[in-house]
């Protein structure tokens with residue numbers, strides 16, 4: 001009796017002591033590539049905090065010129081200084097990018113294309129989760145707008161540069177949460193019904209569908225694309241939900257650190273010989289299973305066309321190498 005009571009009292013303490021071991025058990029997957037990146041150019045969106053910051057730091061450590069694409073330039077500059085200090089790499093640059101505004105995305109791309117000859121690694125990492133219903137400058141629902149459409153436009157604008165720099169890679173940071181996602185074409189902007197948690201899941205499903213469609217269309221171009229589930233990571237992502245903040249706080253000893261969360265993005269960006277797996281989804285540095293929805297090519301094509309339409313991009317900007325010509329809708 002006393003023994004059980006003592007054990008119960010000791011349990012939190014024991015858990016606390018064992019937390020580092022438990023965390024490393026739950027967060028397998030380390031990018032072991034030793035590749036160095038002198039002369040390579042990388043862009044990481046949302047690089048001022050969380051997973052993006054750690055991803056950018058490691059790319060800088062390996063000698064790449066790294067662009068931190070951030071909506072808050074001041075926050076970005078602080079992080080750039082920190083990364084420069086820690087890695088000794090001075091080529092860490094901050095550029096303004098607000099994915100909730102297509103004007104900002106176009107301005108970012110324009111400046112980048114003017115000032116850089118190459119782009120070898122594009123990490124579409126920025127993301128929002130569980131925002132109250134809100135819209136981007138262009139009237140898109142926030143999750144769809146930032147997580148999916150914003151990155152779609154950005155990738156579109158930078159694609160020529162990626163092509164010229166091939167072999168090059170695009171990594172899309174998605175989530176396990178895509179399993180709960182559905183693409184409701186009649187309610188893409190959440191106007192008929194909206195639930196913030198599900199809106200996140202839908203946008204993360206869109207990330208995977210896009211990765212696959214892009215991979216199909218880029219076959220043979222020298223650009224390969226990957227989508228990633230970083231794991232459950234202790235970051236600022238939960239900032240919009242008090243409940244999620246609380247859950248994250250309780251489990252904060254056991255979930256991945258941002259540095260651990262960056263491993264799969266880095267794995268996909270750096271591992272040699274990964275090209276044959278273009279279009280796949282990765283978790284813990286392994287190919288991971290995606291939902292049936294995420295494998296549906298019909299949905300992927302339609303979402304591609306609808307996204308082009310919403311963004312005012314010609315639907316045939318990237319035709320499949322040998323595919324038939326298609327018209328909108």
Ligand SMILES: NC(=O)c1ccc[n+]([C@@H]2O[C@H](COP(=O)([O-])OP(=O)(O)OC[C@H]3O[C@@H](n4cnc5c(N)ncnc54)[C@H](OP(=O)(O)O)[C@@H]3O)[C@@H](O)[C@H]2O)c1
Nearest residue numbers: 046050051071098099100125126127175232233235236237
């Ligand atoms: N944490 C997890 O457990 C988890 C799990 C699965 C997937 N993910 C994915 O991992 C990625 C990174 O998330 P994180 O966990 O590192 O979250 P985070 O700490 O909240 O970082 C998100 C980043 O995105 C930026 N961002 C948000 N809205 C933006 C906009 N409109 N324009 C430009 N940048 C914007 C944020 O900038 P500000 O600081 O200025 O807001 C921040 O730099 C996300 O795509 C997320 O969906 C995370």
Ligand SMILES: *[C@@H]1O[C@H](CO)[C@@H](O)[C@H](O)[C@H]1NC(C)=O
Nearest residue numbers: 151152170172207210211214
């Ligand atoms: C992800 O993948 C494709 C190919 O890179 C791209 O077109 C799309 O816009 C990217 N962004 C997201 C977050 O889906």
Ligand SMILES: *[C@@H]1O[C@H](CO)[C@@H](O)[C@H](O)[C@H]1NC(C)=O
Nearest residue numbers: 292293295296297298299300
């Ligand atoms: C793909 O999705 C469409 C529309 O939701 C559905 O009608 C079709 O049966 C699905 N195809 C596959 C192969 O699951």
